[in-house]
Amino acid sequence: MNRKTTYTLLLLVCIIGFWVFENFYTPDTYSSPAKEEAPTTLHKDFLPSSTTGEIVRHQHYMLSYSEPHEQAEWVAYQLKKEHLTYDDRKRPYFIEDPKVSSKSADWRNYKGSGYDRGHLCPAGDRRFSEQAYNETFYTSNISPQERDFNAGVWNRLEQQIRKWCKKYGDLTIITAGVLKNGLEEIGDEDVDVPEAFYKIVFRNDGESIQVLCFLIPNKESSAGLKSFLIPIDELEKMTAIDFFKNQSRVWQEKVESGVRTSSWNF
Secondary structure, X not given: OOHHHHHHHHHHHHHHHHHHHHHHOOOOOOOOOOOOOOOOOOOHHHOOOOOOOOEEEOOOOEEEEEOOOOEEEEEEEEEOHHHOXXXXXXXXXXXXXXXXXXXXXXXXXXXXXXXXXXXXXXXXXXXXXXXXHHHOOEHHHEEEEEHHHXXXXXXXXXXXXXXXXHHHOOEEEEXXXXXXXXXXXXXXXXXXXXXXXXXXXEEEEOOEEEEEEEEEEOOOOOOOHHHHEOOHHHHHHHHOOOOOOOOOHHHHHHHHOOOOOOOOOO
């Protein structure tokens, strides 16, 4: 075999190897931390309902997965002051969630789609440990987002939430895209592209609870964050999710019926 033929075969092997790596390689699960660490728990009294019954609990967040839409209908997590670190973390691969019974959508559905793999529980809120950070790269925790939206108004809201955490203390966040029939789909697994995303942010304030609910179209906007506030009742009609299902009807009517911003510094 001459040298030219050898080089050609080596090049062909490299091309095939790269293609196999890109299309079939999946790294190990992130579900088993190298060392035991205390989970970040959520109070059951403030958890949403699941329309799918597919509730997944990871160490530092939980979610309800919608197989028809190939993404979470909600992701819930607690943000504490001690979580707000700037530790440098190596960005891991996006991988399928081993705790979703049907497996979550492959990240390759997003390739060439023009949409970002948008985090729901932000990686930036989970830098306090390698396990917490890596868990946010399960594809059950991402949703197709317009790039300017992801880097723009959505990022502004995430930064504002961190400021509130520094000022007020522990917060609970519930977030996802608004899922419905007839949405645009991407990839071989038909991952739905939400037209809008929501975030519910709340904290205990003595005897009361302070809640904000944002609904933001999946496109960039320079509008102030206050302009995206809606009552939780309105979001529940869109999603069929009961966001405070374990609270009394009287409590829900009081908290979910309006928009109250006086206890939040924008």
